[in-house]
Amino acid sequence: MVRKATTGGDEGARVTQPGASVLRTGVVLWQDRSVADDPGTASDALLRLAGAYNVVPDHWDFHGQNRRASAATLQGVLRALGVDASSPERVDLAIAHVEDMPWRRVLPPVLVVREGRQAHVPVHVTHEDPVEVWIELDPEVGGGRREVSQADVPVEPRTVDGRLVGRATFTLPTDLPLGWHEIVAEGPSASAHSPLVVTPSRLELPDALRDHRAWGLMAQLYSVRSRASWGVGDLADLAEIGWLAGRELDADFLLINPLHAAEPTVPLTPSPYLPTTRRFVNPLYIRVEDVREAGYLSSADRTLVEWASEPVLATDDDAGPIDRDAAWTAKRAALEVVFAAPRSAARQAAFDAFVEQEGTGLETFALWCALAEKYADATHWPAAALDPSSALVAELRVELAERVEFHLWLQWVADEQLAHAQRAALDGGMALGIMHDLAVGVHPQGADVWALGDVLARGATVGAPPDMYNQQGQNWSQPPWRPDALARAAYKPYRDMLRTVLRHAGAIRIDHVIGLFRLWWIPEGADSADGAYVRYDHEALVGILALEAHRAGAVVIGEDLGVVEPWVRDYLSERGILGTSVLWFERDMHGAPLAPEHYRPLVLATVTTHDLPPTAGYLAGEHVAIRERLGLLTEPVAVVRAAALSERDQMLGVLRDRGLVGNDPSEREIVEAMHRYVMATPSVLVGVSLADAVGERRAQNQPGTDQEYPNWKVPLADSSGRVVLVEDLFTNQRLRSLAAVLNSGR
Template sequence: MPDATIHEDLRRLAAAYDVVPGYRGHDGLEHEATDETVVRVLAALGVDASSPQRVALALAHVENTPWRRTLPPVVVTRAGRTVRVPVHVTHGDPVDVWLELDPEVGGGRREVTQVDVVVEPRTVDGRLVGRATFELPPDLPLGWHEIHAEGPSAQAHSPVVVTPDRLELPQRLRDGGAWGVMAQLYSVRSRASWGVGDLADLAELGWLAGRRWGADFLLVNPLHAAEPVEPLTPSPYLPTTRRFVNPLYVRVEDVRETAYLSAADRALVEWAAEPVLALDTDPGPIDRDTAWAAKRSALEVVFAHPRSPARQAAFDAFVEEQGEGLREFALWCALVERHGPPAGWPAELHDPLSDAVAAAAVELHDRVVFHSWLQWVADEQLEHAQRVARENGMALGIMHDLAVGVHPEGADAWALRDVLATGASVGAPPDMYNQQGQDWSQPPWHPEALARAAYRPYRDMLRTVLRHAGAIRIDHVIGLFRLWWVPAGNAATDGAYVRYDHDALVGILALEAHRAGAVVIGEDLGTVEPWVADYLSERGVLGTSVLWFEQEADGSPRAPESYRRLALATVTTHDLPPTAGYLAGEHVALRERLGLLTRPAREVRAEAAAERDRMLAALRERGLVGDDPSEREVVEALHAWIRATPAVLLGVSLADAVGERRAQNQPGTDQEYPNWKVPLADGTGRLVLLDDLFTHARAESLARVMRR
């Protein structure tokens, strides 16, 4: 076969599996993946394209796949729209089709009408298969319904998910200008924390920000669970699961049973706390391992104390509600305690459905209950934090952050192995701040497998995260449309995009947010196709506008009036140094020190200085600063700039509020920089505890700017 034909057939196969070999980069140029990379990405999808013959077989298979199914694995549509569903049966056979409505909206049966659509039958696997077409009514209520098909050659059912056409903003936000605080919770410590900011600190921060500052929301880093034993992965964006909470954030003293411990048991808790309470005033990197070892020891003492009948019933109800997902996560935690990281497990434990895992679940029953209990007490404290925030004036309360993916050896990678791809990891192509590309090491959703599972793992994750949320921020929201897959062994620059059914993923997100009464914000920065922002806006998902990235074609700052209305507007983001550090060029100096620049440092520094000068000139032109402003005046003027935008939500980093200069994270690094370990401090490196935050002159002054 000529090379050109091989190339063309491979591209056809890639298109059939939504692999996109080319993309337009941040540099405005078209970039094309090699055939070798496309073959490796297809292999990660379970498609063998290693030879021309294999490519031909794979093409034939993918064309016949829909005809082998009586019904599609799932149907996702929007409210008010008519959708047609193909039903495949032996040619000439009758079939009866109907809908069972979601019990949460009252249940009941709805008939479905067949429409006259002529489709030629097809011979598949030696059988002549016909296609009948049925039309779902446009007045179906929102929810998870079920379509049924019965006949001589049909016995099937599939979910029908009716999602909001548009997620509407709460009335209180429609006039715009609601503002809130953005915090890395682990870094915001009080004198009662155990070395790491926790859920009691979250409640206190929400109470004070709402009552004292008039803030409407509190955006926190992902609170997803890390490993159950040390060492803990510090990045909140590389969790073991996105569904459940990191018990490191539990405040031991706020678990009700702690109040009823015996004197001896109380002494055990106090002894565990004593060394880690001293960490709250340690200016060094946050020590999660020491904090969790102490906290776990104390929580085991509290867990062993008897619960009242009502408390036990509440715990049992939580376990039942969270179902198999919680059981599998808790069992994974128990297995890690027993056997260490999954890479070292016996082979038979890698399959969650194996007899060995079933036997381990019986043997480790008490530890499974303990890890389930940790999730229950964390859930109680999250509920309290959200209630306190709302009761003290916040329009939204807690805004949770959803990470892009999970650790390759984590609980989700184990329990959800059937819907995650192996052989590739998620990342990002090169951009202006990460010129070597990024490989986040996270296994991506397998698009076809996730659809076969009717998106239930995705739905269940969203439901748990949204339980106590007024809003949810979707990190790298473009991942609901396409993800940059980096085949194992390839450099981050040598990948390809894989497309997802964004109508389904965004629709289900909108449905679950609607049910929770939550607002959705998508972090749509970086290499994003222009139509994506329009689509998200159409569905009621807010975008993200970061001042430093909002520039006209000539590099000048975009005028506040030209910002998007349906967005969360901020001056900075957690992947940049705080504003004081950015103004001082820390985003260049740090990358230079770490060897992350791919262009001469002199050029990059000059560009950063020019960017800063253009911004200062724009601030002067609007009368927001004088000729020789102080750092604090510039930071406040930049926030006044976003205050003048039409954006419905405005965010202020706590690091900016206290004058911090150090970045929380430097993308493209692992051990080279203390990512996600930097405690909240001012510009001199002096710690700022939660106890002192609301009397901090600089923070109070910036809050006044936002209240105006």
């Protein structure tokens, strides 16, 4: 029976209700500051509504000043969350709605709990009605049924929509196995079920890293080409680099850029961090000749493939910007020839099994690709085509069946080649193999936005407030997850994405891991600085990440650079998620470079990052010169240049004090000394930029730019600007010398 009394606590579980506040976990929201006293910011009611949806109306900037969002900003963010806050009356109505919302559901849409911890689940039924609750265990852990007992937690009933609703509290068993279970409630006024996710309390390091210091290379795969690449580094190159780095250099991992899918038609978005979907792979990275059926083509078809390859093969040693459009145009034509070739019965069965395993998500993505091809020359898609459930889309699914199958096949082929690359890296002796990278979000007009409905917000994009490196703030043009809708979807889009990326990974890097805790939402039409943070259920997001990584046997690294609250790093470390330390950014309380012995042990430590020029370029002040040239500075260039020179001199002073360089070191000696410095830290992983290893000076990316700089188009080259191909990479003396430094520091 639902007992009449007062509300009880809930310490162990994350009961994710759309719109429910997450104050119970210790997250600091607006209630902890007195911004409501400022009438120029927002009304008390608007602040209350923002808090209910976990919108934070103020933040501390990189100067240490408290910045408060305007009422217009809060209204814009709430509008993107599907909440009308345009007038005081509508604000009051929205508050009443969100506060009643949990009581309208028998069960929360999803429950995420940690293994071994006591947790409770609220069940809402007509007051004084009986209800029975049990758990159906995940079939992947053997299935079965577990009974759940009701706890003596009295809660006052609540009148909702004219009905008196009571809350019964049930205690979950503490010995539930890890997995995706289902909790079921049945009674006269209750018939409901919800996913129950039991996550690892801590993601432990694999045995290979517990007593072993590991280092690895970091590469932008598209930039590292061989003589057989079609203008872009590909998955065959990945396998070659992984195997040789393990065998020749004794490296333990190879961190690469995100391989998420781009558009199926040209022009392709150059940034690997602005994909059309994060779940599936960019077929641009397929090596055509490595598809098994390519070896059995007729002479005429083989000639077609060779003709397609000739123009782009000729660009592999060109130091100019990479032309993805030319590479994909050639590669797609060749892949269509291979796709049309007959497959053996076993190969066809393997293809069919892959499609069945990936299910609706893959089929929907392939359909979107076919539609994107059909409407490639149109200014806008027909309105009905924007709705995956429309009659028009159903008709086009039949009409475009062959193109849909082609895109299904591309994903199967890419998956096979990814699997081979990971096996090659491990066979070469790597402890982890390929470390994949997960982007923050997706393209606003891409497949995920089309397929996932309201799980992704409309009317707002993700970015970052101003900081010392991007003084105008950043807008990444990516629609954020809606926390409420993601919970209603039981986090399945997030889980499915993680499973695909982790399938052939020894590790995964989560770009901007603070996005699992909060994201900077910029309302449509607003400047990058005029946004607000939205909080996420980090216990659920990090827990599910840990569960899927545990199942895949992968290490997780969170990129926790920038403005990150200290408790976040502590929390991630507690859960076994490694952090990130970049030499240039690690400072002590006096602003000096942090001594290596004071680095965190559970991190991936590096000298640089892909958002900075390679170390040789950084030492030469290239990060200042680029921003001056592109008009990105908000301070006088002389001031910024002087600060950069002071930073360089300070770093050289620290290296001299530790005996790592002499009085007049060469660029190469400085770069090697900086890596010796990082190897002196207790960090469990150390990453080395391949660009640093060969002396490249050009930046891959300049944050805050689009067309002004050739972002993500710079091929790997040495200090003289000559392209370094895979065939010449492991005889490169600068690379081998740096590898020796790293191995001696283990």
